Amino acid sequence: MTGHVAVLGAGSWGSAFAKILADAGRDVTIWARRERVAEAIRTTRTNPEYLPGLRLPDRVDATSDAGEAISGAEVVVLAVPSQTLRTNLAGWTDFLAPDSTLVSLMKGIELSTTKRMSEVIVAAAGVAPDRVVVVSGPNLAPEIALEQPAATVVACTDVSRATLVQRSITTPYFRPYTNDDVIGCELGGAVKNVIALAYGMACAMGLGDNTRAMLITRGLAETARLGVALGADPLTFAGLAGMGDLVGTCSSPLSRNRTFGEHLGRGETLEQAQTATRQTAEGVKSCLAIRDLARAHAVEMPITEQVERVCHEGVDPRVAMAALMSRTTKPE
Incomplete structure (x- = not known):
């Protein structure tokens, strides 16, 4: 070039x-x-x-x-x-x-x-x-x-x-x-923003490493489920565009989405969090589209569903976490 x-x-x-x-x-x-x-x-x-x-x-x-x-x-x-x-x-x-x-x-x-x-x-x-x-x-x-x-x-x-x-x-x-694998790389990049919002909420609520590890692991699982339904290679989600991006975005205080989630986890409204962060948290808008995409392909994405409820339906993050934990148990 x-x-x-x-x-x-x-x-x-x-x-x-x-x-x-x-x-x-x-x-x-x-x-x-x-x-x-x-x-x-x-x-x-x-x-x-x-x-x-x-x-x-x-x-x-x-x-x-x-x-x-x-x-x-x-x-x-x-x-x-x-x-x-x-x-x-x-x-x-x-x-x-x-x-x-x-x-x-x-x-x-x-x-x-x-x-x-x-x-x-x-x-x-x-x-x-x-x-x-x-x-x-x-x-x-x-x-x-x-x-x-x-x-x-x-x-x-x-x-x-x-x-x-x-x-x-x-x-x-x-x-x-x-x-x-364009599909897998793009989905990994989009969904990790939504999971990072949930991770930030958990941090602000004072929840510990077990909860955080659960959100990353099960967040990756629902990302991969959607990816496979859309034709992605499941191995992509074990790489940099999947697990790598998810861990980086969830764990870093530099992450806009994690930081935005922390504001929501402290009880702030969407508008208050937006004012405080002053930057675009892509997951706030994408969670709506990703939820719709998952529903259209009959894919369960429970973390994404709860993030959407917190961001756009005014549900308390503690109520959303309780809903995640009360789902019917099943094999991993």
Whole structure:
């Protein structure tokens, strides 16, 4: 690959991913929705709103003009909130090069359609599925920005395209693995946000390691059940995009979803938690779509069901935990 890369979205993960690309030798242009963010990146080499104190490499440029960022880009990285993807793509598609690779960093399920992000990209941008690459795994942006060792999964139905992206993001601190199971990698990334909300609630309620281990293990089980029903490889959920991402998101205080869950576990309303965290917790919206997806495929997802009840029906987290524990016993 020789052309420049566009990263559409100047949040913490989009900015950290731009740094990875630059450190791997690529020229990168970040698109920021707000001009003041783009100007800060251009003039100070920092993104003070999302990664304060981190100096971005000289290979990273920024603009608030999406057309300027995308034009001529060989790779276009999509790093916007999942529920805004379709609307954003409507204004971006005309700028895409005919065979550009579209890389999804998003971990969510679209509310109105229950589509995975790669499916939204295919439908909204009118591109073939083999042009879409999914990056998933334990991707806590602040740690990666500090060059702490991390690994990720690069998934695409076209393994050669996945390999090209893999080479473009390999650095001494960031190790990508390829995979052809797009469904499994995307579901692992989406559902772990919902389980992390439950984990955060448990932490705030003062529940201990047994409860936390239960939520991670049974959360992984319900993720895998849904994945298999949709055609994913069950082994994917034992890897970085499954267990790895789930453990990282649940256990880290850097996790937006865990932190949001902690606010809910302390008895705050959804609105109070949103005000306190000031960032998007993808699981809050995705839990609705994932619940609907599970019901459509007759898959039991009890943790997801209870998270949805807490977030959107006002159920007390303690009542939700009691409901989980009172389910009919059965073989593991």
